[in-house]
Amino acid sequence: MNWRHKCLLDLDDWTREELSLFLEQANYMEELLNRPIKKVPALRGKMIVNFFFEPSTRTRVSFELAEKMLSADVVNWSASGSSVSKGETLRDTAWTLESMGADAVVMRHGAVGAADYLARKLRKASVFNAGDGTHGHPTQALLDLHSAWKKLGSLEGAKMVIVGDVLHSRVARSDIKAFSKMGVKIVLSGPATLMPRDITCLGAEYEPDPKVAVKDSHMVYLLRIQQERQRQGLIPSLDEYHVRYGATEDLLKFARPDALVMHPGPINRRVEIASEIADGNQSIILDQVRSGVAVRMALLYLCVGGGK
Amino acid sequence: MILLKGGTIFDGKNILQGTADVLIEEGRVSKIAPSIEKEGVTEIDVSGRIICPGFIDIHVHFRDPGFEWREDIQSGSRAAAAGGYSTVVVMPNTDPPVDNAPMIEYVNSKGAMTAGARVLPSGCVSRERKGELMAELGKMAKAGAVFFTDDGSPLANTNLMRTALLYTRDMGVKIMEHPEDSYLTAKGQVNEGLASSLSGLKGMPASAEYIDIAKGIALCRETGSPIHFTHVSTRMAMEAISSAKNEGLPVTCDVTAHHLSLDENHVMVSKFNSVYKVNPPLRSQDDVKALWKHLSQGVVDAIITDHAPWHEDEKDVPFQESPFGIASLECSVAVVFDTWIKLGKPVDLSMLLSLFTRCPAQLLPDPWKKELGRLEEGCIADITVLDLDESRTVDLAKWKSKARNCPWGGELLSGWTTLTMVEGRIVDSGVESYV
Numbered sequence: 001m002n003w004r005h006k007c008l009l010d011l012d013d014w015t016r017e018e019l020s021l022f023l024e025q026a027n028y029m030e031e032l033l034n035r036p037i038k039k040v041p042a043l044r045g046k047m048i049v050n051f052f053f054e055p056s057t058r059t060r061v062s063f064e065l066a067e068k069m070l071s072a073d074v075v076n077w078s079a080s081g082s083s084v085s086k087g088e089t090l091r092d093t094a095w096t097l098e099s100m101g102a103d104a105v106v107m108r109h110g111a112v113g114a115a116d117y118l119a120r121k122l123r124k125a126s127v128f129n130a131g132d133g134t135h136g137h138p139t140q141a142l143l144d145l146h147s148a149w150k151k152l153g154s155l156e157g158a159k160m161v162i163v164g165d166v167l168h169s170r171v172a173r174s175d176i177k178a179f180s181k182m183g184v185k186i187v188l189s190g191p192a193t194l195m196p197r198d199i200t201c202l203g204a205e206y207e208p209d210p211k212v213a214v215k216d217s218h219m220v221y222l223l224r225i226q227q228e229r230q231r232q233g234l235i236p237s238l239d240e241y242h243v244r245y246g247a248t249e250d251l252l253k254f255a256r257p258d259a260l261v262m263h264p265g266p267i268n269r270r271v272e273i274a275s276e277i278a279d280g281n282q283s284i285i286l287d288q289v290r291s292g293v294a295v296r297m298a299l300l301y302l303c304v305g306g307g308k
Numbered sequence: 309m310i311l312l313k314g315g316t317i318f319d320g321k322n323i324l325q326g327t328a329d330v331l332i333e334e335g336r337v338s339k340i341a342p343s344i345e346k347e348g349v350t351e352i353d354v355s356g357r358i359i360c361p362g363f364i365d366i367h368v369h370f371r372d373p374g375f376e377w378r379e380d381i382q383s384g385s386r387a388a389a390a391g392g393y394s395t396v397v398v399m400p401n402t403d404p405p406v407d408n409a410p411m412i413e414y415v416n417s418k419g420a421m422t423a424g425a426r427v428l429p430s431g432c433v434s435r436e437r438k439g440e441l442m443a444e445l446g447k448m449a450k451a452g453a454v455f456f457t458d459d460g461s462p463l464a465n466t467n468l469m470r471t472a473l474l475y476t477r478d479m480g481v482k483i484m485e486h487p488e489d490s491y492l493t494a495k496g497q498v499n500e501g502l503a504s505s506l507s508g509l510k511g512m513p514a515s516a517e518y519i520d521i522a523k524g525i526a527l528c529r530e531t532g533s534p535i536h537f538t539h540v541s542t543r544m545a546m547e548a549i550s551s552a553k554n555e556g557l558p559v560t561c562d563v564t565a566h567h568l569s570l571d572e573n574h575v576m577v578s579k580f581n582s583v584y585k586v587n588p589p590l591r592s593q594d595d596v597k598a599l600w601k602h603l604s605q606g607v608v609d610a611i612i613t614d615h616a617p618w619h620e621d622e623k624d625v626p627f628q629e630s631p632f633g634i635a636s637l638e639c640s641v642a643v644v645f646d647t648w649i650k651l652g653k654p655v656d657l658s659m660l661l662s663l664f665t666r667c668p669a670q671l672l673p674d675p676w677k678k679e680l681g682r683l684e685e686g687c688i689a690d691i692t693v694l695d696l697d698e699s700r701t702v703d704l705a706k707w708k709s710k711a712r713n714c715p716w717g718g719e720l721l722s723g724w725t726t727l728t729m730v731e732g733r734i735v736d737s738g739v740e741s742y743v
Contacts, residue, residue: 009579089621089625090625090626091624091625109626110628111626111627111628111629112497112507112508112509112580112626112627112628113507113579113580113626113627113628114626114628116579116580117580117625117626117627120579133508133509133628134507134508134509135507135508135509135580167508168508169508170508173506173508196504196505196508197500197501197504197505197511197513198501198502198504198505199505201502201505201506202505202506
């Protein structure tokens with residue numbers, strides 16, 4: 001199978017076959033990471049720019065690690081202290097990057113569609129969406145998929161519950177696409193003020209009560225609640241949120257006893273997740289982080305390195 | 309003297325049987341007859357085409373004064389003529405805003421010097437367009453304002469809306485309301501529904517439009533003053549207007565060419581191309597269907613462009629950072645007729661034509677109410693010739709407008725105007741040599 005994607009903007013046009021092939025490739029990369037000498041020359045001579053308009057730790061670091069493992073030349077460019085803070089537009093920045101000869105740009109940006117916009121402006125370079133506003137975070141979805149798949153094997157017929165601020169969550173939107181393509185049934189839960197208006201068009205169902213929602217679920221995915229939601233008046237308080245929707249032992253007993261607990265990080269303890277759950281044996285939160293590097297290596301290898 | 313030969317006549321209300329010639333002398337239609345022979349006239353063959361009263365667009369933004377790099381009265385007027393319009397009403401949300409009589413006179417005098425469509429001014433309802441105190445509406449009416457509107461913003465202050473309605477009740481100049489509840493649309497980017505759910509962008513719910521319209525209807529009922537709602541885009545709002553009209557209230561409304569032809573899917577399919585970012589946002593497919601339904605039932609009083617020109621540097625940015633607005637003056641007529649043809653002609657042709665002519669004229673104060681929107685012997689020679697069979701590609705490079713923020717660039721559309729005339733003067737013929 002030839003790899004046809006040059007960019008990853010979101011997962012809409014990835015097929016199930018491509019996702020399966022991708023997961024195998026990520027496994028292979030994970031094996032590489034376990035070797036004593038991790039570095040391989042797959043992207044030697046390629047220049048990759050990491051371009052982060054918003055703060056990010058795990059996504060930025062794991063992209064950078066992945067690039068370095070594959071021997072790419074890496075440039076980190078942040079918005080603050082650069083030409084962007086002097087008022088340069090994204091269009092001009094894009095053309096500047098291309099003139100410098102970037103082979104790929106990894107971008108996180110606060111605006112929905114920013115990655116699509118950048119890809120339209122660049123003629124040659126690959127674009128990887130590391131998060132565009134509230135819209136998409138496809139590499140997070142791929143690493144979530146990879147870590148769940150490693151634990152569960154086939155995902156066909158499995159049930160995943162996503163609890164929290166789906167309305168503002170780029171992670172939820174990309175996860176719904178990735179997991180439902182693999183045959184997972186998705187149920188969303190959380191206060192109606194944090195739900196999109198049209199849940200059906202996302203390909204998911206809504207159950208307001210998380211205790212009902214998690215019944216028979218194989219995966220319980222908690223979304224990060226930002227303090228801003230309280231300031232916006234969408235929830236009365238973070239504590240009320242924790243009582244009604246937080247992942248606690250009390251909630252988890254309604255799920256399957258072996259249900260995986262997932263979270264994109266960074267976690268807010270005692271808001272969307274209680275410490276005993278975050279640190280408990282059902283949690284695969286740190287496995288997700290580990291998958292992040294392998295998944296991003298697989299992605300860069302397939303899209304920039306010519307793949308297989 | 310100009311003689312239009314062999315066209316079908318639309319008199320503003322009905323399409324007349326057979327074909328006719330139209331003779332234009334000294335800015336007036338002097339004769340309409342099956343066959344006119346006259347020496348020394350410029351003859352123009354319009355066979356197979358429809359001769360209409362000049363098209364009227366009661367809602368355009370020419371950004372003049374203050375933002376002339378986006379458009380100005382001259383370029384906008386020429387763009388309007390090229391799009392088939394002989395009269396346009398410019399919105400007052402300029403810098404400074406048009407909120408007093410000297411500003412009305414500025415628009416009038418600059419408009420009088422243009423080579424294109426007739427430019428009629430509207431004035432702000434509120435001083436400095438701040439939504440607080442009434443502007444000098446009476447002085448502006450006397451100077452020639454044809455609407456009062458804070459367009460771009462709603463009259464959020466209910467007391468101001470009520471006061472302005474009462475004050476203008478017998479003035480003959482209507483209040484035009486931009487219906488929006490700004491609390492519900494704050495930071496909104498797209499329609500609340502499919503587009504907001506798939507994109508994560510903040511949605512602007514249909515209720516935001518409905519609530520402001522319901523408020524306006526209640527005040528209309530209480531004051532007895534007419535109110536006009538512009539760029540109505542949702543089923544919910546249309547149903548409220550329809551029932552207010554059935555009640556006999558002096559409520560009128562218009563819809564835009566883009567809300568009749570595009571829906572929120574365009575935002576998604578285009579991968580957030582900012583050319584589709586507009587306020588009110590492109591709505592659901594059901595809303596588009598409802599606009600056509602109410603249009604066919606006579607609830608709609610005018611089709612507008614809400615021509616909102618932006619410089620490419622301002623609009624060519626990621627969707628979320630882009631300003632709202634679509635520029636469409638030079639293709640909106642084709643957009644509407646092309647959509648109408650593709651939908652299987654859900655409305656009588658005469659009704660659709662009247663929404664560009666007689667119906668919007670009826671919304672204007674005298675003398676325009678009496679003079680415009682009709683085609684008969686003795687009337688002012690504002691004429692638009694329409695060719696429903698003409699297919700053409702929208703070529704933005706040739707636009708007279710300064711703006712290019714148009715979703716139909718490169719698209720093949722059917723149903724174009726081929727000649728525009730203002731007071732007997734050809735302002736656009738589709739052929740440079742006439743102008």
